[in-house]
Amino acid sequence: MEIALYKVEAKATWCPGCGDFAVLRALQIALASLELNPKDVVIVSGIGCSSNLPGFLNSYGFHGLHGRAVPVASGIKLANHDLNVIIAGGDGDGYGIGLGHFIHAMRRNLDITYVVMNNQVYGLTTGQAAPTSEKGMLTKSTPQGVLEGPVNPIALALVSGATFVARGFSGDADHLAKLTEDGIKHKGFSLIDIMSPCVTYNRQNTYQWFRERVYRLEEDNHDVLNMDQALKRSREWEDRIPLGIFYKDTKPTYESGEQVLKDMPLVHQPIDRTVELVKELIQDFT
Amino acid sequence: MPLPKSEVVVRTAGAAGDGIAATGETFAKVCSRSGLHVFAYNSYQSVIRGGFVWLQVRAGRTKVQSHGAGTDFLIALNSRELERHANDVVKGGGILYNKDKVKPKPGLIRDDITQYALPVLDITAKHGKNPILQNTVALGALVKILKIDFSVLSGVLSDTFGSRKKAALEANLAVSQAGYEYAETFETVDFALDLDYNTRRPVMTGNQALALGAVAAGCKFYAAYPMTPASSILHWLAATSTRTGILVKQAEDEIAVLNMAIGAAFAGVRSMVGTSGGGFSLMSEAIGLAGQTETPVVIISSQRGGPSTGLPTKTEQADLFQALGASQGDYPKIVLAPSTVDDCFSSIVEAFNLAEKFQVPVIVLSDLYLSEHMESLDGIDLDFSIERGEFAKPDVGSIDSKNGFKRYAFTESGVSPRSFPGRAGTVFQASSDEHDDAANIISDVFTDEEMRTRMFQKRMRKMERILPELAPPRLEGKNAADLTLIGWGSTYGMIREAVSTLGEEGMTLNHLHIKYMLPFHAKQVKEILESCRNTLTVESNYTGQLSRLIRMETGFDIKHQLLKYDGEPFYPGQIITKVREVNN
Known part of the structure; x- marks a missing residue:
């Protein structure tokens, strides 16, 4: 399908040079390549610069509360598992306020793709420390430097049961589009953590900083089926930063184990014979 | 003997x-x-x-x-x-x-x-x-x-x-x-109980009736986090899930619970959650989200002794203002409180119909006594219909393009025909941010004051349409009475008993029980109360929340209050003692 099908009139409101433009483009390319009809795609987001993404892409969307995109997306998928459900948001939204939902979603393994635009800073609220900010980073809320160590989303995803764990980089657009496509195609919970530099509030982790460090796992003799290797690679950061798929697994999805969804998605199940059902159930109480 | x-x-x-x-x-x-x-x-x-x-x-x-x-x-x-x-x-x-x-x-x-x-x-x-x-x-x-x-x-x-x-x-x-x-x-005692082995009434708890109401209403998704006294709704729905076809999801916390239910409702199924005050606190933000995105959802909150962890296994009616004030900002929502076990059943059916017809969150307030006590039922009202409200007629011939479909179209009733993902011709984005009729966000870059005002008025217009759909309150018993007892929720039965016992002694009492807290029948309640000689509210809370709501909505000051907050339900005897004291 044409990429144009996934475009809308509204212009993205991100700062010129923002890494999120590449993520939007990667999603549009992936959807076109997978020939998904916009009516069958739902992009769910929370709050933050990157969470505005659903507004810039032609598909169904749900732009919800800060940190709560994951449970909304889970509810949508459970109600209609024929839909392609994609979550898009930032690191503060997903790894900060929404961290609990993130971990539970991975152990649940619904067939959902989670695209995190990780810029290691809070952008929309004008530059405070994020849970991913590096130790010592100077921000508006940490003028003496961040005292906490950063969350490692890749390691967290690996130990929490995500069945597709990958890292992308907004400065490597083609690679990112391919990763996004693989993530959507994967049956199960996919995390794509995307280093998406904030050109306004993060002067430390810039495109240039990443370019000096990134390498592709697929070109470095990495076995995506090996959890131990994946965990080891997930700890690389300072000098070398791996991009690509860390780990893939083929565990059954949550929806495939749910008895109620055996025949058809919930939304298509009829609700016109409830009186008969109630009459039958009342027998249990007499 | x-x-x-x-x-x-x-x-x-x-x-x-x-x-x-x-x-x-x-x-x-x-x-x-x-x-x-x-x-x-x-x-x-x-x-x-x-x-x-x-x-x-x-x-x-x-x-x-x-x-x-x-x-x-x-x-x-x-x-x-x-x-x-x-x-x-x-x-x-x-x-x-x-x-x-x-x-x-x-x-x-x-x-x-x-x-x-x-x-x-x-x-x-x-x-x-x-x-x-x-x-x-x-x-x-x-x-x-x-x-x-x-x-x-x-x-x-x-x-x-x-x-x-x-x-x-x-x-x-x-x-x-x-x-x-x-x-x-054994020596027997003679209880003159005329037994009739041919009559069998169903016996169930309020929570089971709420759950059965969800089955009747065609609810398809129930999410919850364990919390007394709402947990038995979760247990019953989980145990019957394969028979009822209701997907039951225990989530990681109540924030996830309501956000999941909103997701499921957005995707087109009837969704419900159940909790108590503490879990309801966590749900608060999402209740506003349902209001803002105009997503229908039913929220059961079964009250227990508060504040904080309070008395987890004891009854109270102190979360009325929590329900009324839940979440920031003004938005349309409904708060109703069933009073008996059979009313629990009917209230859920009604709550779903209201939620979908008006695309609003509906809060159903129960309490431990109502949720957990068992009662035999004379008959459940099975004469109901499922009303799903207005759906958009999609232009399926057109290529799907976002913002072509006016999800939040301005209408006289304030209700805009809805649609859900998977349907052709109605692609749109629901948004927690303020938006225009085509669901474009108007909160960023440029705040469109005129659109904001119109959209606000559209949403709130729904409240005017909801009130006439709700059965107005009425006095039970004689019109001219020496004292009117006023209550809400689970105190219904005890008040009825006290009124009837004292009636046999020759006192003339009547009873006003309020079910719909928001929107409130201010005009009708005021008229009734102004016709009363003397008034007494009976509530399980410290501050007299129903009295306060009545004063706020009608300007009417209830004269006497019987308040109980020790965790145990009222006994008719306690009400009788208070009535005698007031009537002296």
Whole structure:
């Protein structure tokens, strides 16, 4: 399908040079390549610069509360598992306020793709420390430097049961589009953590900083089926930063184990014979 | 010693882990299958073993509306509980106990009470060492004392254990029969209970009725996090899920619970959640999200003693203002409070219809007493329809393009025809941010004040349409009364009983029970109250929340208040005492 099908009139409101433009483009390319009809795609987001993404892409969307995109997306998928459900948001939204939902979603393994635009800073609220900010980073809320160590989303995803764990980089657009496509195609919970530099509030982790460090796992003799290797690679950061798929697994999805969804998605199940059902159930109480 | 009574109150007292709830349910069903009306309340604590647990079943030939006060028969499962409850047994009543385990101190049991000492060890020896069998022995004996046919008890036990737990069923049948036969030697008391084995009313708790209401309404998605006293909704819906087709999801916390339900509702299915005050606090932000995105969802909050963790296993009605004020900003929502078990059933059906017709969150306020007490029902109202509201007629021929479909179209009613993902021709984005009629966000870059105002008015217009759909409150009883009792929620039955008891004494009282808290029938309530000679609210909270709401909505000052916040439900006797005091 044409990429144009996934475009809308509204212009993205991100700062010129923002890494999120590449993520939007990667999603549009992936959807076109997978020939998904916009009516069958739902992009769910929370709050933050990157969470505005659903507004810039032609598909169904749900732009919800800060940190709560994951449970909304889970509810949508459970109600209609024929839909392609994609979550898009930032690191503060997903790894900060929404961290609990993130971990539970991975152990649940619904067939959902989670695209995190990780810029290691809070952008929309004008530059405070994020849970991913590096130790010592100077921000508006940490003028003496961040005292906490950063969350490692890749390691967290690996130990929490995500069945597709990958890292992308907004400065490597083609690679990112391919990763996004693989993530959507994967049956199960996919995390794509995307280093998406904030050109306004993060002067430390810039495109240039990443370019000096990134390498592709697929070109470095990495076995995506090996959890131990994946965990080891997930700890690389300072000098070398791996991009690509860390780990893939083929565990059954949550929806495939749910008895109620055996025949058809919930939304298509009829609700016109409830009186008969109630009459039958009342027998249990007499 | 004949006691010509038309009802009987039976209390079983022991500790958590003694199987009191199951015994109570069995006895309640026995009574119901004997044609009696039943009401049962379980008083317990937050422990799995130990504590002080008692369950009281009241059964009568006419409708019983509370668990009653004076106990006719006590089944004491240990000496401590015998000491605690012996004096609550009325003159002419009886106490059943396991004589191997319970040794009453001399003088503890009054002379006007019959003692039924059961040799439980002898009776159960052949049937294993399960200590809970002592309850069954006592049940067998009690059924004999009450002159109920043994086949009723054996029938209930057979249905409870079913064919799957054959050994347990056999043991229970044998020891209950032995208890029944042993009681033949007992002196009987004459309870004039006209039994009718052909009438069988269903017996269920408020929570079961709420859950059954969800089945009736075509609910397809229920999410919850365990929290007393809402958990039994989760348990029942989970146990029946494959029969009802309702997907039940226990989530990681109540924030996830409501956001999931909103997601499912956005995707087109009827969705419900259940919690208590603490979980409701966590849901607050998402309730506003449902209001703003115009996503229909039903939220049950079953109140317990607050604040904070408060009294987790005790009843209270102190979350009215929490429900009314939940979430930031003004947005349309409905708050209603059912008052009886059958009302729980109908209220959920109504809540779903209102939620979908008006695309708003509907909060259903229950409380522990209503949620957990068992009641026999005269009949559930199955004459209802499922109204899903207006759906957009999509232009399926067109290529899907976002913002072509006006999801939040300006209409006179404020209700915009909705759609959901998967449908062609209606692609749109629901948004927590303020948006225009085509769902474009207008909060960023440029705030469109005129659009904001119009969109706000569109949403809020729905409230004006909702009020006429709700049944207006009405006075029950005579119009000209010396005193009007006013309540909401679970106090309904106790107020009715107090009004009727005092009516027999010649007092003229009437009763106003309020179900719809938001939107509020301000005009009607004001008219009613201004016609009253004297007014008294009866509520389980400290600050008189209903009185405050009435004053806020109508300017009317309720004259007297009966407030209770010790965790236990009202007894009709407490209301009667207060009424006498006020009427003096």
